[in-house]
Amino acid sequence: KTYRIAVIPGDGIGKEVVPAAIEVLNKAAQLDGSFQFEWTTFPWGCDYYLETGKMMPDNGIEILKGYDQIFLGAVGMPDLVPDHISLWGLLIKIRREMKQSINVRPAKLLQGLPSPLRNPNGFDFVVVRENSEGEYAESGGRIHSGQDEVAIQNAIFTRKGTERAMRYAFEMAKNRRQHVTSATKSNGITYSMPFWDEVFAQVGKDYEDIGQVSNHIDALAAFLVMKPENFDVIVASNLFGDILTDLGGAIMGSIGIAPAANLNIERQYPSMFEPVHGSAPDIAGQGIANPLGQIWTGKMMLDFLGYHEVGTKVLNAMEVTLAQGIKTGDLGGKATLRDVTDAVLHHLQ
Amino acid sequence: KTYRIAVIPGDGIGKEVVPAAIEVLNKAAQLDGSFQFEWTTFPWGCDYYLETGKMMPDNGIEILKGYDQIFLGAVGMPDLVPDHISLWGLLIKIRREMKQSINVRPAKLLQGLPSPLRNPNGFDFVVVRENSEGEYAESGGRIHSGQDEVAIQNAIFTRKGTERAMRYAFEMAKNRRQHVTSATKSNGITYSMPFWDEVFAQVGKDYEDIGQVSNHIDALAAFLVMKPENFDVIVASNLFGDILTDLGGAIMGSIGIAPAANLNIERQYPSMFEPVHGSAPDIAGQGIANPLGQIWTGKMMLDFLGYHEVGTKVLNAMEVTLAQGIKTGDLGGKATLRDVTDAVLHHLQ
Numbered sequence A, B: 001k002t003y004r005i006a007v008i009p010g011d012g013i014g015k016e017v018v019p020a021a022i023e024v025l026n027k028a029a030q031l032d033g034s035f036q037f038e039w040t041t042f043p044w045g046c047d048y049y050l051e052t053g054k055m056m057p058d059n060g061i062e063i064l065k066g067y068d069q070i071f072l073g074a075v076g077m078p079d080l081v082p083d084h085i086s087l088w089g090l091l092i093k094i095r096r097e098m099k100q101s102i103n104v105r106p107a108k109l110l111q112g113l114p115s116p117l118r119n120p121n122g123f124d125f126v127v128v129r130e131n132s133e134g135e136y137a138e139s140g141g142r143i144h145s146g147q148d149e150v151a152i153q154n155a156i157f158t159r160k161g162t163e164r165a166m167r168y169a170f171e172m173a174k175n176r177r178q179h180v181t182s183a184t185k186s187n188g189i190t191y192s193m194p195f196w197d198e199v200f201a202q203v204g205k206d207y208e209d210i211g212q213v214s215n216h217i218d219a220l221a222a223f224l225v226m227k228p229e230n231f232d233v234i235v236a237s238n239l240f241g242d243i244l245t246d247l248g249g250a251i252m253g254s255i256g257i258a259p260a261a262n263l264n265i266e267r268q269y270p271s272m273f274e275p276v277h278g279s280a281p282d283i284a285g286q287g288i289a290n291p292l293g294q295i296w297t298g299k300m301m302l303d304f305l306g307y308h309e310v311g312t313k314v315l316n317a318m319e320v321t322l323a324q325g326i327k328t329g330d331l332g333g334k335a336t337l338r339d340v341t342d343a344v345l346h347h348l349q
């Protein structure tokens, strides 16, 4: 079987880590033997914008729909292109138009990875982030100017979107450690979050065997630092999921390692696999970026396509590489992107 | 000079830690010699609600206006009284009606306090949180029911409220390490946060000697775990400030230690001094709660009244106590609330 993958390296280190991860994914496919990838690269991103005035062509979404999945690096060059143009013109546009309404982001203490926590206690959790609405609704406005100016932002939570994320979280917990934590803030935010809690309680009734608890986002953020091992699956709104997953990256030892998948769980359009980290323009082009976030993101694509066995092998190869001390600068090491990629390729067997 | 302080121990451990902190504050006043406190205790909170159906009497706000400051413990007994009643009927009501529009919350690596971070590197930052509007605006609603239900929450940012928090942060930075970080999320939240950024840029022009930078809340949360020593003053919206300050408590070693002040900076009404931690019903009444958050909160009241010298002595006494290993269970010790209070009193000189 051949999977046709649309590749968008994007900006900054995206252009370096994506090719590295593709090498690893090709080797994984070879190892499995039952499938292969066919990669088609699109040069969309900030350079493309500076040339054409657009982050992607007008028919970009249509083009992407012709592929099985999307493998993306990073988007953004804030010094050259304002974020609202680069992100909303490419990254968020794809998430929305492809109805990738679930964002899955695992955090796991990896062997050989120096967590900034003193006693990280083998944590292993997944954040299921609602990815299409909530606090990121493009709804709001302003009134008056000068000293009287007022800005209003509407967060919009639909029953369908909220419930979809929660069901996905409960289903995922079935195959994990049977526990779901809901990130709320209903003690301070009095319309959207009580609604969120109600839906969680209702959906939870269909999963009586799964442990379920709600934590306020402030306490939950603190818990991720104090006892991350207590969490299994966390379900969160768009904004809360965004915050918790960067924290997940931080306690793993580096944002550079955290993977993510933007899923169209109905499989009606392609999903997009894109690490948590950004384009890191400060270290781009030097061959020193950490490819592990992108590689792990590739493993999530393998999982989504059903190749769990070889996916696990990719993660193992990453762990052996780390345990051997072959680490890029963000992890306190001296290895280059090439060194790390070669080591992962070597250990992938 | 005599300061008349309204005391609201509130619920759970509030009833234990407040009297302990009052002992320390009385000793501090004695030590200084130029002022004293006169404490009047109000039994408002969830017990009061269960008896009277109200969290405080109808004229509660009027009563409080007759005092110089308010010293509060903790509010909430979620098993008995829903949070939206207990918090909005007392804590948030006071914050709003007394126009305590700035919430100040320091986080500092204390001697003898075991941070969960491996290399906490002597961090010392303060979060200035907008405390009256933003994401906590009681504005929103719902439409339709069942599968079609939609909940909308309006976050409302006024120029005045936003600017006030930012100016306060810049003024504070003048007497600290001359650096302000603004917590934003304008790459994902497209109406309120770009407005927030604009106001920050404009206010920043009046403080050209102060370093100024914006970080997205997701990255900022991660930075607090990875390099908390990089921050001096952080200015944040109501919600972001809430999250960052619980994180501040976590990296200090315990939420139980984090202090806070809800300030009416115009000094038109009393300010309210209230620690970050909650009522912790699970450990209430056992004499094992950590009083240091409340004591440190008392130090913030001393500072606000202008008694910086004796305020610093209180913090020093806390640090000596911790360095001697006299710690409650939340900090991994075996000391009781009484032990810790006695040690702080002993070292306060």
Ligand SMILES: CC(C)[C@H](C(=O)O)[C@@H](O)C(=O)O
Pocket (backbone or CB within 6 Å): A187, A188, A218, B087, B092, B242, B276
């Ligand atoms: C109890 C809750 C409403 C409150 C808040 O979010 O403001 C608390 O978390 C705090 O930080 O004081």
Ligand SMILES: CC(C)[C@H](C(=O)O)[C@@H](O)C(=O)O
Pocket (backbone or CB within 6 Å): A087, A242, A276, B187, B188, B218
């Ligand atoms: C770039 C930004 C809009 C984005 C988000 O907040 O969704 C990023 O932080 C992420 O987590 O993928």
